[in-house]
Amino acid sequence: MTRVLFPPAPLFRQPSTPLARLACAVAFILHTAGPMAESRSQAFNIPPQALGSALNTYAEAANVQLSYPAALAQGKQSPGISGQYTPEQALRKLLGGSLIVARSTANGTVTLEKATQAAPAATPSNQTTLQAVKVTGAAEYAADDPRNTDYAVPSASSAGRTDTPIMETPMAIQVVPKAVIHDQQAIQVGDAIKNVSGVFQGQSFGGFAETFLIRGFSTNFNNYLDGFRWPASRLTLANAERVEVVKGAAANLYGRIEPGGMINIVTKRPQATPYYALEQQFGSYDLYRTTADATGALNKDGSLLYRLNIESLNKNSFRDFVFTDRVFIAPSLTWLISDRTQLDLDFMYSDEDTQEDYGVVASALTRRPANIPISRYLNEPSTDKSNTTFYNTAVTLSHAFNDDWKVKARFNYLNRNTVDPQIYGVFWDDNPSSPTYGDMTRDAYGSFAESETYYGNVNLSGHFETLGVDHKTLVGWEHYSGDSTLHTQSDPVNWGGSTINIFHPVYQPTDYSKLPNHYQDGSGSHSNGVYFQDQITLFGKLHILGGGRYDWISDAASGFDEPSPEVAYANRKTTNDEGFSPRVGVLYQPWHWLSLYGNYVESMGSANGATDINNKRLDPQMGEQYEAGFKTAFFDGRMTSSVAFYQLTKKNMAVGVPGKPYSEAIGEARSQGVEIDISGQVTEGLSLIGSYAYTDAVILKADFNEGKQLWNVPRNAGSLWAKYDLQQAALRGLSVGAGAYFQDTKQGDNANTFQLPGWGRIDALVKYTLPVARAKTTLQFNVENLLDHSYYIASSPFITTFVIPGQPRTFMGSVKVEF
Structure with a gap:
């Protein structure tokens, strides 16, 4: 599906009826038929975040119409931007390192697509200033938006210490997002991992500390919080964005660890x-x-x-x-x-x-x-x-x-x-x-x-x-x-x-x-x-x-x-x-x-506590x-x-x-x-x-x-x-x-x-x-x-x-x- 962003209403879903689609098409023509906008610098302040969310904010701030496949931005991060830039410069910086290029179309829309060797540099120089167009429908949210209700999470950070798309990670990793945590009213980690295959709850001593078994092996009460190994205790989900479970040995990034895997909040x-x-x-x-x-x-x-x-x-x-x-x-x-x-x-x-x-x-x-x-x-x-x-x-x-x-x-x-x-x-x-x-x-x-x-x-x-x-x-x-x-x-x-x-x-x-x-x-x-x-x-x-x-x-x-x-x-x-x-x-x-x-x-x-024949x-x-x-x-x-x-x-x-x-x-x-x-x-x-x-x-x-x-x-x-x-x-x-x-x-x-x-x-x-x-x-x-x-x-x-x-x-x- 192609995502189109209308400023200043960046949350958009394609209308479901043919009549609504025709109305939007007419709106496109009417609002892109005006004179071309003069490219002037303006103040941008977009923090580092998921690329899709950054583009939403950019489209509203720059009053620019963006069109791109929704899957193009999934799993990608934007470095953000802060300062005075023209819309063209701002967009280049937001797309920095994403291997995505921007092109201007005849009607003034800026389209985004995956870069190829033959692709030119991003040159959205013929942008058109659009009046506000209000589009109703269900919202599409960035992954870390507090209002996000998606059950699918496109990327995770635990498996490689970088925010990498799960579809490009050659390891088994499952994520329980906050939408599931909220729907199930989960309070502790054990309430969330019941949704993940091969992970079972261990002895908790009444909840004093939580341990789990992953692929048959105990975690020995070691859970992780933002990649930091947390000693035996019980961690609440009150400030959890999501729970990520990496299957198998992850010692090459996290050091000494049990071979079944790790649970990271x-x-x-x-x-x-x-x-x-x-x-x-x-x-x-x-x-x-x-x-x-x-x-x-x-x-x-x-x-x-x-x-x-x-x-x-x-x-x-x-x-x-x-x-x-x-x-x-x-x-x-x-x-x-x-x-x-x-x-x-x-x-x-x-x-x-x-x-x-x-x-x-x-x-x-x-x-x-x-x-x-x-x-x-x-x-x-x-x-x-x-x-x-x-x-x-x-x-x-x-x-x-x-x-x-x-x-x-x-x-x-x-x-x-x-x-x-x-x-x-x-x-x-x-x-x-x-x-x-x-x-x-x-x-x-x-x-x-x-x-x-x-x-x-x-x-x-x-x-x-x-x-x-x-x-x-x-x-x-x-x-x-x-x-x-x-x-x-x-x-x-x-x-x-x-x-x-x-x-x-x-x-x-x-x-x-x-x-x-x-x-x-x-x-x-x-x-x-x-x-x-x-x-x-x-x-x-x-x-x-x-x-x-x-x-x-x-x-x-x-x-x-x-x-x-x-x-x-x-x-x-x-x-x-x-x-x-x-x-x-x-x-x-x-x-x-x-x-x-x-x-x-x-x-x-x-570590083994026992000694050999030579003590x-x-x-x-x-x-x-x-x-x-x-x-x-x-x-x-x-x-x-x-x-x-x-x-x-x-x-x-x-x-x-x-x-x-x-x-x-x-x-x-x-x-x-x-x-x-x-x-x-x-x-x-x-x-x-x-x-x-x-x-x-x-x-x-x-x-x-x-x-x-x-x-x-x-x-x-x-x-x-x-x-x-x-x-x-x-x-x-x-x-x-x-x-x-x-x-x-x-x-x-x-x-x-x-x-x-x-x-x-x-x-x-x-x-x-x-x-x-x-x-x-x-x-x-x-x-x-x-x-x-x-x-x-x-x-x-x-x-x-x-x-x-x-x-x-x-x-x-x-x-x-x-x-």
């Missing part, structure tokens, strides 16, 4: 166009959540932009005694120093109280979760209250040397404090003939931790041509450093906790003051890495990606049971590792709607992946899909030598399967996001569990969520939606001693936007687990007393005002 950025939103959510189990979002310019010339996101969350749970209270604030500031230089300042503060929760238990006899109410709480309600407080500050400076080369530097500092007392089950008597049937022994563990994380990153990206070959190059350096101190109270010899009967619980608080004190000094992981990447394009259809990263990593920590902080500091031991992680990928795009790709990736993962620390764990697949984009990019086939292996896992005090790095686990994802707009008003994954994850080499399936990974799982905006005039503003989610039976632990049954769930949505002028007011109602099906979502790989039930039927309503 991309935060909302300040916008030049003012936007304000206030939403009140309320639901089952006394859920009350208030969020606010505001953005715009702070000065007249628009060089200083801000964004402010606020969240206040109070909710209980279907689980007895469990609650979450959180206050979150995230202000951001963007200073457009010049048309080439930008400074971003970001701050985040969160103070969260929650109840520690390990869930219910499973039986070795029935090989299923025990037959007790899913609401039953088996920790200690009076003492197991956790608090997490963090302060995060980030500074980002970017500068474009010219239209082709740009440098971007980021510094991030995170201070995190946790108080986390917990009394959890260790084992229980599940023999019905035993006089102590149902008794569970509990351990007490009090944790007080403070950590500081420093992150620095510098990227140099550029575009150039050699012998007709197009290159997009990235080189960079990254530093990551985490320091922590840990004070615990526990008695591992006498367990320190109390016994509780799972069928008839009687709660017995533990006096933590009587437990022995233990200390650990952990300087955590200190790493430096350098990396490079080159994305080569041949003939406009063949894309070749090559790159790698070399890391120098130092891990330092003392034992967990030191008698004092001073002894813990003195007993620190340091392990040094280094290694190279390569990545290569090839993508062939014979038509704009189809991409065929393959990749090979290696990654350096977690030397074992080499770190390694990941290796082979992947092939294809991607499609239909309906002018409004509907995208991907299919991936992969084999992923995790090697160098420590395996103890029987009867010996040392280990060998021979452990190995493998995951292979197929993943299908689809999202976007099918027809007028109908949007959907869906997924399916077949995952075969097994332990190949181990000390005890060789040949067993990896825990918490269903063989078959899928989802389908659809929303329809009613098109009839009398019902306009009303939307209905529904979603179905299912998972196959999965192993509850790595020994395969019990299973979590397969399950299915249906969710529903009704939403209505009131026909009120000036402010957009939306009433929304969601139901999760409409049929009230009982199910279990996660467990622990090593123990039967950590089983997390799924949520029963839950209602959530909201009132949102935007203007």
Whole structure:
């Protein structure tokens, strides 16, 4: 479809009736028949942003009529412009580095098209000044526009640290946009990733921290925020623009990482166009959540932009005694120093109280979760209250040397404090003939931790041509450093906790003051890495990606049971590792709607804590992946899909030598399967996001569990969520939606001693936007687990007393005002 922009109404969709199209054609002729405009300089202030959005702003400011295929601007960024320029000069700068040229037509329209070797430079010199033409219809928004309701996202930044079209990226990457987050009323990361294939929720301890399994392997509580590795905690979606999931090992750009992949939250950025939103959510189990979002310019010339996101969350749970209270604030500031230089300042503060929760238990006899109410709480309600407080500050400076080369530097500092007392089950008597049937022994563990994380990153990206070959190059350096101190109270010899009967619980608080004190000094992981990447394009259809990263990593920590902080500091031991992680990928795009790709990736993962026969620390764990697949984009990019086939292996896992005090790095686990994802707009008003994954994850080499399936990974799982905006005039503003989610039976632990049954769930949505002028007011109602099906979502790989039930039927309503 060809996009035509009329100033000053840049939001336009082709009229649907022949009569309306004829009227627009007459308007074209009438408004382009006037005299040619004199080309004079004027003030432009268009911040760096998606190219389509920049062109919208330009068309209005320059009073110029633009015409171009909608797909031409998808996935492309504009460097922006600030200063006095003629319309011709301004357009050249906005198109800088995009390989798009502008031409003037006889009627004064400026057309945009993809550059070829024979194409002349952009010369829109015969422009015609047009009077304002108002065109009604559904709006087309830029990707980062707060009002954007698209389910399809054309580009993502996580896979290559550059904003690259997904159709040109030879890796599997899925995006959950803010439109889906809003429609499903998602609050946490786990609420969003249910829409992505091959990603499953892990043990969350009542929400204290979130971990996931991607392609069979745990993320070990490491999630990412704007590319920064975030330590174990729970991240809200209150300031999330979208959630990006990169499948497979991404160590060549992000350093030490688990081989399954990474989950990266991309935060909302300040916008030049003012936007304000206030939403009140309320639901089952006394859920009350208030969020606010505001953005715009702070000065007249628009060089200083801000964004402010606020969240206040109070909710209980279907689980007895469990609650979450959180206050979150995230202000951001963007200073457009010049048309080439930008400074971003970001701050985040969160103070969260929650109840520690390990869930219910499973039986070795029935090989299923025990037959007790899913609401039953088996920790200690009076003492197991956790608090997490963090302060995060980030500074980002970017500068474009010219239209082709740009440098971007980021510094991030995170201070995190946790108080986390917990009394959890260790084992229980599940023999019905035993006089102590149902008794569970509990351990007490009090944790007080403070950590500081420093992150620095510098990227140099550029575009150039050699012998007709197009290159997009990235080189960079990254530093990551985490320091922590840990004070615990526990008695591992006498367990320190109390016994509780799972069928008839009687709660017995533990006096933590009587437990022995233990200390650990952990300087955590200190790493430096350098990396490079080159994305080569041949003939406009063949894309070749090559790159790698070399890391120098130092891990330092003392034992967990030191008698004092001073002894813990003195007993620190340091392990040094280094290694190279390569990545290569090839993508062939014979038509704009189809991409065929393959990749090979290696990654350096977690450090091994065990030692060999010479008391030397074992080499770190390694990941290796082979992947092939294809991607499609239909309906002018409004509907995208991907299919991936992969084999992923995790090697160098420590395996103890029987009867010996040392280990060998021979452990190995493998995951292979197929993943299908689809999202976007099918027809007028109908949007959907869906997924399916077949995952075969097994332990190949181990000390005890060789040949067993990896825990918490269903063989078959899928989802389908659809929303329809009613098109009839009398019902306009009303939307209905529904979603179905299912998972196959999965192993509850790595020994395969019990299973979590397969399950299915249906969710529903009704939403209505009131026909009120000036402010957009939306009433929304969601139901999760409409049929009230009982199910279990996660467990622990090593123990039967950590089983997390799924949520029963839950209602959530909201009132949102935007203007």
